[in-house]
Amino acid sequence: MTSELQLDISQQRPFALKAALNCKAGELLALLGPSGCGKSTLLRMIAGLQHAESGYIRLSDEFWCNEVIKLTPQQRHIGYVPQHYGLFPHMTALQNVKAALHGLPSQEQSTRAQTWLGKVKLSDLAHRKPATLSGGQQQRVALARALAAHPSILLLDEPFSALDSMTREDLYRTLAELKPQLNIPMILVTHNLHEAQLLADHIAVMGQGCILQQGTPDAIMQRPVSRAVAAQVGLRNIFSSTVISATENHSLLSLGSQTLAVPHRLSVGLTIEWCVPHHALLLTNQHEEAAHLTGNIDQCILLGDQWLISINLPGTTQRIELQCANSMPLAIHQPVSMVLNTEHIHILQA
Template sequence: MKNNHPLLSVEQVCKSFGNKQVARNISFSLQKGEIGCLLGPSGCGKTTLLRVIAGFESIQSGTVCIDSTIVSSSTRNEAPENRSIGMVFQDYALFPHLSVSDNVGFGINKMPRNERHKRVGELLTLVGLEEVANNYPHEISGGQQQRVALARALAPKPELLLLDEPFSNLDALLRERLTVEVRDILKKLGTTALLVTHNQHEAFSVADKIGVLFDGTMQQWDNAHSIYHKPASLEVARFVGEGTLIDGKVTSTGKIQTALGPLEGHFSIPCEPGCSVDLLIRPEDILHIEDNCLKATILKKSFRGPNIVYLLQLASGEKCQALVSSHHDHRIGERIGIQPEVDNLIVFPKSCQL
């Protein structure tokens, strides 16, 4: 019979340092084989929460369970080495005096020699480092060092892999490539993993489930599509993706009057006619149409190769962004024609006058 309990379960966890509460009633779970991500700005509590799960920090209340076993509670804090976890640190923490092979095999040195040699060889092949097996950490690139750290953490076959900002020391192009590679490796092995990052692109690339943290609270735990298109709070809406908020008035079911004109679509949350709302407008929601009667003034522009993101001022004085092909290169101060194309109306009620 298939076991459906979560591999990782965090329930109502609270953590304080003195009078400062850094985790407030946080709950989420991961099924076996899922990859999760804790996403948020610096100081939001995501690394502390990862350290709690790893066993490096105790908690005041709540529970952490790994494979249905309580490993953290107000009265229990199982040692990290007894939690069946692997850990990849931000600085990789490789042993400089050991070769790549010996680094990978460090955590399985009690295994019979032949089995250990076989396991190390399998992992080096998996992460594509067979050719540098005898090199030392200072002789390989940052991306290769990151893969060594990953292979070393995977060597003991942990139930759960924890990764603390593992790509932050890499340049942007290498980071983007390695996030995809790491996801492929974890999925191939069926490893359950939890990643911490402040980079939403990493979170979107790697994770099945994303938890957005602000000020020690879990604002939303969901898949990437829902977090982007159905943010649960203003904080999530502002942090994830790009966008601006404009005023809106609900006129009837699925219809809003705004400075962009009347908009119609599916509301992210129910709103009654008469409600005043903040409406989130993403850059991709605004089309550039030269001869359209609706005009906006360019305040700023950000060139991004194939596209330009324009910051626009509407007649109302409100601002929005537009993602436009870079073939349309307009000057700051120029007025351009725009047209909203918004099907998913992401709204946050301000007040209702029914």
């Protein structure tokens, strides 16, 4: 029988936290948010290391935590991978994995530990101690140890954040290869949007102790529900406008001293927030009639083969940011015009 993690918990102390989510067997859910937003605390509550003031956590029909029940981490049979490996320094890689299998006969411990070290590509290093392994190799041992005991759920607490980018990419690949074999819920705590997009089936964006939005990576990126979520997923062009007029299929928005027609029917007089991704903006010839917006370059920074440009808009303190090829001749205070693909405009909820 496949399992599903469900929780609905809240607390006020030591800090406010409120969360409701679910994660099905075989799925990886990423808890995405900045430091201090509550994601690691939520993971510790799922693990049984902390308890919420109210609510419940359950795996399918078995309650792990409610007003009466408070199962220990051992009773929940958790597979846990911490940020800094948590290996026993006096043990070899093989012995570290076997340490999670102490309830099994010795020969079965060895066989299963060797199998899982092979799955994380460390068979040749089974008899090395942690101090002689790289950070990425130590994290592979920690992953093998967490999975060797066939846990009911896998919890990953920022396991890749201490690693260099090349090592992280290798571990992403390893986890992606293992994922189809793991018919259990998997929860990853991360502040890395790229990591969440690569690995997660669903993302729960967290902020100030609550879940701001849940959905697939594409849904979160393309349809953020609020300014806070849009900012967390890297959307820099977030604006506030008043609806000047509207027809059946379009509305006219104010943007400083300029106007912008968008393919949304909105209420006249309403002040809305909206966002648009970088790729929906394009610099164009200043005198081209098709240009939607004009402004003056406030800042231009060369990043690799791209300019990152900030543009002041007349009549407002709001700015537009976009990227373009470094072959374009640009300068501070230069007047520019932009085409904005309004099909990519997303209206944020009030």
